[in-house]
Amino acid sequence: MSADGQGTPHWFDDEAGPVVRPYAMTRGRTSSPGQHRLDLIALVVAERYAEDREADQALSPEHVDIVELCRQAPQSVAELAAELDLPVGVVRVLVGDLVEDELVHVRRPVPPAELPDESILRDVISGLRAL
Amino acid sequence: MIFGRTERGGPPVEPVTLKILVAGGFGAGKTTLVGAVSEIKPLRTEELLTEAGRPVDDTSGVEGKHTTTVAMDFGRITLREDLVLYLFGTPGQDRFWFLWDELATGALGAVVLADTRRLEDCFAAVDYFERRAIPFVVGVNCFDGAARHPVEDVRRALDLDSAVPVVLCDARARDSVKDVLIEVVRHAMAHAAERRHTVTG
Ligand SMILES: Nc1nc2c(ncn2[C@@H]2O[C@H](COP(=O)(O)OP(=O)(O)OP(=O)(O)O)[C@@H](O)[C@H]2O)c(=O)[nH]1
Ligand SMILES: [Mg+2]
Numbered sequence A: 001m002s003a004d005g006q007g008t009p010h011w012f013d014d015e016a017g018p019v020v021r022p023y024a025m026t027r028g029r030t031s032s033p034g035q036h037r038l039d040l041i042a043l044v045v046a047e048r049y050a051e052d053r054e055a056d057q058a059l060s061p062e063h064v065d066i067v068e069l070c071r072q073a074p075q076s077v078a079e080l081a082a083e084l085d086l087p088v089g090v091v092r093v094l095v096g097d098l099v100e101d102e103l104v105h106v107r108r109p110v111p112p113a114e115l116p117d118e119s120i121l122r123d124v125i126s127g128l129r130a131l
Numbered sequence B: 001m002i003f004g005r006t007e008r009g010g011p012p013v014e015p016v017t018l019k020i021l022v023a024g025g026f027g028a029g030k031t032t033l034v035g036a037v038s039e040i041k042p043l044r045t046e047e048l049l050t051e052a053g054r055p056v057d058d059t060s061g062v063e064g065k066h067t068t069t070v071a072m073d074f075g076r077i078t079l080r081e082d083l084v085l086y087l088f089g090t091p092g093q094d095r096f097w098f099l100w101d102e103l104a105t106g107a108l109g110a111v112v113l114a115d116t117r118r119l120e121d122c123f124a125a126v127d128y129f130e131r132r133a134i135p136f137v138v139g140v141n142c143f144d145g146a147a148r149h150p151v152e153d154v155r156r157a158l159d160l161d162s163a164v165p166v167v168l169c170d171a172r173a174r175d176s177v178k179d180v181l182i183e184v185v186r187h188a189m190a191h192a193a194e195r196r197h198t199v200t201g
Helices: A022-026 A050-054 A061-072 A077-084 A088-100 A118-130 B030-037 B094-104 B116-131 B151-158 B174-200
Strands: A043-046 A104-107 B016-024 B039-049 B066-080 B083-089 B109-115 B136-141 B166-169
Touching: A043 A061, A061 A077, A061 A088, A061 A104, A077 A088, A077 B039, A077 B066, A088 A104, A088 B039, A118 B016, A118 B066, A118 B083, A118 B174, B016 B030, B016 B094, B016 B116, B016 B174, B030 B039, B030 B066, B030 B083, B030 B109, B030 B174, B066 B094, B094 B116, B109 B116, B109 B174, B116 B136, B116 B151, B136 B151, B136 B174, B151 B166, B166 B174
Parallel strands: B016 B083, B016 B109, B109 B136, B136 B166
Antiparallel strands: A043 A104, B039 B066, B066 B083
């Protein structure tokens, strides 16, 4: 089955993995309006009132799963995708919806142009040593 | 990968998150390395591709576009409650290189795993990180039966800058992998110090 239903030959082969349409649950959207592309290690943090607000909103089960996980502890976009077995692109869209609904906020990692503090890097080294 | 409910009432801890990339040719030991120090999870990124194999514009719809699954290795190392290091094993196939750009953005540094039996397989990764000035360390994975290439031979064969660390490693051994990662962070620190120096004159 090809993605466009016309049997066009693909430039990629089987190793590339199955061709799928994972965007059904995002209604075909590949990103939410006004959203920057979320970094894989951006942290998604549930708002404290998310629990009460969840019920009022028309949320899909996947939206609810994300809020639930983030309420236990802030989660990176990559972790949400791995944990819920959803493609990263789908998680980005769903998180965008939740930000709009003010159920979660996103903490972006250190901007690429800046470098993490030297003291943080020292902590990383000692943390790795102690593993 | 959840690290427990935060205490009732207290604000949740929002850890600082950092990432290190693990690259190298087919079978170089990327998955093994990530698995040696973290609980590994496969991560699916579904990418929208045009016929030419380039990612399509983010805001466009999916109609008529192909989507393909690219799997990569993903591991989390909780260094402290407030400090988390993520490892991403880059997809080995060259044609998925556009994915690297997203992975590489904001990365602390990278490990390029070299298999001395097929050293040329990692040329492309070395080029990639050099061109983007991303600090990287070459890990020479010591496969059984492979001739032990002295570090200097590998350095010469890869035509590496003298500042780039080359370390022998065993991707299966946790301690060895820890050492490689520490080397990446050290190198990133030196790299950062040099950049600051250049900027401030
Ligand atoms: N002797 C030895 N074997 C290793 C080492 N690292 C990996 N291997 C073995 O080499 C094989 C390939 O390792 P992987 O970790 O799957 O390599 P990879 O880079 O993830 O491979 P692809 O994802 O297919 O590109 C496995 O059978 C590993 O057990 C090493 O340091 N020493
Ligand atoms: Mg692998």
